[in-house]
Amino acid sequence: MPVVNVATGETPAAHADSWVRLAEGEAPAANAQVIVPFARFKTEHEQLFAKAGAVGVEIGGADQVEELVPWLSRLGLIVLQFGVFKDGRLFTSARLLRERFHFKGDLRAAGDFLPDQAIFMLRSGVSSLEVGEKFSLDTLARVINAYSLRYQRALDAQPVIVDQRLRGNGS
Amino acid sequence: MYIYDKFDQTVVRERVAAFRDQVARRLAGELDEDHFRPLRLMNGLYLQLHAYMLRVAIPYGTLSSAQLRRLAYIARRYDRGYGHFTTRQNIQYNWIKLEQAPDILSDLADVQMHGIQTSGNCIRNVTADHFSGVAGDEIDDPRVTSEIIRQWSTFHPEFSFLPRKFKVAVTGAAQDRAAIKYHDIGIQIVRGPNDEMGYAIYAGGGMGRTPVVAPLIRAFLPQAELLSYLEAILRVYNRYGRRDNIFKARIKILVRDIGAAEFTRQVEEEWRQIRETGVNLPAAEEARIRRFFAPPPYDSVTEPVAALTQARAANPGFARWVETNVHTHKVPGYAIVTISLKPPGGIPGDATAEQMEAIADLADRYSFAEIRVSHVQNLVLPNVKQADLFAIWQALGKIGFADANSGMIGDIIACPGLDYCALANARSIPISQAISERFADPTRSAEIGPLQIKISGCINACGHHHAGHIGILGVDRAGEELYQLTLGGAADQTAEIGQLIGPGFTAPDAVDAIERIVDTYLKLRQPGEEFLAAYRRIGVAPFKEAAYARG
Numbered sequence: 154m155p156v157v158n159v160a161t162g163e164t165p166a167a168h169a170d171s172w173v174r175l176a177e178g179e180a181p182a183a184n185a186q187v188i189v190p191f192a193r194f195k196t197e198h199e200q201l202f203a204k205a206g207a208v209g210v211e212i213g214g215a216d217q218v219e220e221l222v223p224w225l226s227r228l229g230l231i232v233l234q235f236g237v238f239k240d241g242r243l244f245t246s247a248r249l250l251r252e253r254f255h256f257k258g259d260l261r262a263a264g265d266f267l268p269d270q271a272i273f274m275l276r277s278g279v280s281s282l283e284v285g286e287k288f289s290l291d292t293l294a295r296v297i298n299a300y301s302l303r304y305q306r307a308l309d310a311q312p313v314i315v316d317q318r319l320r321g322n323g324s
Numbered sequence: 325m326y327i328y329d330k331f332d333q334t335v336v337r338e339r340v341a342a343f344r345d346q347v348a349r350r351l352a353g354e355l356d357e358d359h360f361r362p363l364r365l366m367n368g369l370y371l372q373l374h375a376y377m378l379r380v381a382i383p384y385g386t387l388s389s390a391q392l393r394r395l396a397y398i399a400r401r402y403d404r405g406y407g408h409f410t411t412r413q414n415i416q417y418n419w420i421k422l423e424q425a426p427d428i429l430s431d432l433a434d435v436q437m438h439g440i441q442t443s444g445n446c447i448r449n450v451t452a453d454h455f456s457g458v459a460g461d462e463i464d465d466p467r468v469t470s471e472i473i474r475q476w477s478t479f480h481p482e483f484s485f486l487p488r489k490f491k492v493a494v495t496g497a498a499q500d501r502a503a504i505k506y507h508d509i510g511i512q513i514v515r516g517p518n519d520e521m522g523y524a525i526y527a528g529g530g531m532g533r534t535p536v537v538a539p540l541i542r543a544f545l546p547q548a549e550l551l552s553y554l555e556a557i558l559r560v561y562n563r564y565g566r567r568d569n570i571f572k573a574r575i576k577i578l579v580r581d582i583g584a585a586e587f588t589r590q591v592e593e594e595w596r597q598i599r600e601t602g603v604n605l606p607a608a609e610e611a612r613i614r615r616f617f618a619p620p621p622y623d624s625v626t627e628p629v630a631a632l633t634q635a636r637a638a639n640p641g642f643a644r645w646v647e648t649n650v651h652t653h654k655v656p657g658y659a660i661v662t663i664s665l666k667p668p669g670g671i672p673g674d675a676t677a678e679q680m681e682a683i684a685d686l687a688d689r690y691s692f693a694e695i696r697v698s699h700v701q702n703l704v705l706p707n708v709k710q711a712d713l714f715a716i717w718q719a720l721g722k723i724g725f726a727d728a729n730s731g732m733i734g735d736i737i738a739c740p741g742l743d744y745c746a747l748a749n750a751r752s753i754p755i756s757q758a759i760s761e762r763f764a765d766p767t768r769s770a771e772i773g774p775l776q777i778k779i780s781g782c783i784n785a786c787g788h789h790h791a792g793h794i795g796i797l798g799v800d801r802a803g804e805e806l807y808q809l810t811l812g813g814a815a816d817q818t819a820e821i822g823q824l825i826g827p828g829f830t831a832p833d834a835v836d837a838i839e840r841i842v843d844t845y846l847k848l849r850q851p852g853e854e855f856l857a858a859y860r861r862i863g864v865a866p867f868k869e870a871a872y873a874r875g
Contacts (some may be wrong), residue, residue, distance in 0.1 A: 206644050214567070238359065238362075239362065239445065239483070239485055239567075240488055240567065241445075241482075241483070241484065241485025241487070241562055242562060242563055244481065244482045244483075244484075244485065244562070245482055245559055245562050245563050248481075250483050252601070253597065267355075267362075268361070269342075269346065269357055269363055270485070272479075273479075273481050273482075273484050273485070273488045276481035277482055289354065292345075292349065292354070292671060295345055295779055296342070296345075297341040298478070299338055299341065299345070300338050300339075300342070301334060301336065301338065302331055302334055302335055302338075303479075303481075304335070304478050304479065304480075305476060305480060305481060306603070307481045307482075307483075312333040313611050314332075314335075314475070315605065315606060316380075317331060318329070318331070318609060318612065319340075319606060319608055319609065
């Protein structure tokens with residue numbers, strides 16, 4: 154499926170995904186960028202790191218991101234798989250990965266989500282979205298740029314209101 | 325009260341545009357109802373039995389006269405000429421067209437209002453003591469804390485898709501008028517060991533099908549660390565609250581399942597890691613917000629107000645109203661007025677556009693242009709001169725809101741019930757009307773004294789029946805509306821969940837049973853003993869017996 158990089162102030166454009174999901178039992182091709190489910194990663198991480206060009210892991214809402222910490226510096230991608238769009242646990246997972254555990258790779262949302270959630274996602278540290286054919290990039294562009302200000306400090310670059318006020322820009 | 329700066333104003337303006345975009349996508353079929361629902365809910369737009377309902381936020385129940393006039397305008401322009409003030413200090417309109425909802429939000433944004441987070445699985449509009457800033461027993465004005473929470477919770481990046489709705493209430497006094505122990509987080513402003521200001525934090529309270537009085541999870545939190553602590557609570561809840569069953573998804577279930585001690589341990593551990601990460605509000609910003617809540621320019625009144633004494637002596641109806649609806653103000657010569665939206669036979673919390681406008685006029689003339697909404701579904705004029713009370717009472721008489729029943733048996737909380745709500749099992753409004761008519765005689769009401777009746781049309785308990793001195797729960801038994809009674813509930817600092825006394829009654833029988841319960845109280849009470857105190861002393865037995873002793 155196509156992938157869209159998201160950042161506020163930018164117009165999102167879809168591009169082909171350079172990562173491939175490995176089927177169950179499938180070995181990675183040499184130098185391939187591969188995504189495996191978290192369960193498989195836990196048992197096969199050494200083989201995967203040895204063979205693949207880059208390793209990504211897919212986690213769901215119930216997975217504890219703390220368990221990924223030993224490998225974070227070697228992971229190129231973490232996929233947050235939304236089983237249902239209402240599963241807000243992954244927003245916390247994203248923030249923890251970025252803020253507490255300093256994950257620097259691509260953090261990607263996939264599965265069932267709305268364009269309107271993208272603004273919350275990118276503010277929580279998500280850097281790309283895996284989108285279906287019907288997903289409207291026009292809508293996405295409007296949604297992620299709908300708000301020019303933030304009440305909370307988070308992981309996006311938009312101005313935070315309290316900082317503006319402290320600089321005396323309020324009136 | 326708090327006035328938006330250009331940043332707050334920009335946020336609500338951009339919200340109107342974003343919501344207009346969402347509605348257009350829904351109408352064009354780009355969004356299906358299942359995916360539109362959480363978006364419209366986060367803007368307070370419900371689909372009820374007959375039409376859309378729009379819930380407008382009145383943050384911590386504070387309104388200006390200009391805002392109240394705008395609410396009246398919206399009632400007239402977009403609804404059927406009235407609005408309904410709710411137990412969460414909000415107002416809702418029951419007959420809204422989806423296509424017009426963006427225009428309503430735009431009209432609201434003109435007066436610094438919105439529908440943000442009045443519904444949905446997010447941090448809801450924060451509530452507070454309706455006597456904030458004017459009550460004599462207050463340690464600090466809870467509106468300062470509430471406004472800080474309002475801004476922090478608005479479009480929170482991490483906590484906008486919680487397992488379930490999340491309600492926060494704040495009180496600044498030991499006397500709890502905000503029912504904080506029935507909230508997901510209840511915040512009480514307290515003084516610390518060195519007299520410094522801070523908070524006692526309760527978590528995991530709630531009503532609904534599993535009523536819980538919230539346990540205390542932190543006895544003292546320094547004031548400056550509020551937001552990091554709230555963030556820690558929300559993070560633990562967001563990660564570990566149940567998502568497999570909507571009826572077990574509130575934080576109260578998590579706290580109950582792992583225990584308050586273990587929950588607290590997890591919160592404290594999370595807090596330890598985030599308290600230095602810049603979540604807390606800078607002191608300068610706290611001070612900026614606080615300035616908006618400075619006292620208005622009160623006149624100095626040193627003499628006893630002779631005109632008030634005379635008017636009370638000359639007019640028993642006014643004297644009764646002063647007894648029940650006028651409360652002690654922290655400033656000499658001033659008073660707090662509760663405007664009862666509970667005329668006998670009326671719909672609790674309903675007000676017409678004309679009534680709203682008349683109250684806005686009274687606020688302009690007598691109360692520094694400010695109005696409060698109480699969680700008991702009444703309005704409050706917080707800053708009234710005692711010398712003006714008689715004129716206010718007379719003016720309220722002209723709009724049918726001069727009833728002397730605040731805190732009394734006629735001051736009923738009722739949810740909208742099956743007349744409006746798709747979730748209800750039974751109607752709430754007609755039984756509320758029947759009870760208020762039965763006890764309409766002001767002399768009898770005064771004889772009975774303080775007594776809180778609260779009515780819910782289903783187990784979700786929006787009418788707070790668990791916390792009623794007498795609670796009424798509507799149930800559906802094979803197509804028949806029946807009403808179960810609970811006794812001994814309380815919402816204040818002595819919060820307790822009412823006890824179910826037995827099988828349900830038909831509506832007429834329930835009213836009769838309540839009358840027998842009240843008569844039993846009058847017979848058994850000691851001098852000066854209020855209903856709840858008498859019930860707590862005597863226990864349920866004689867009341868239960870009376871309720872089922874058909875005549």
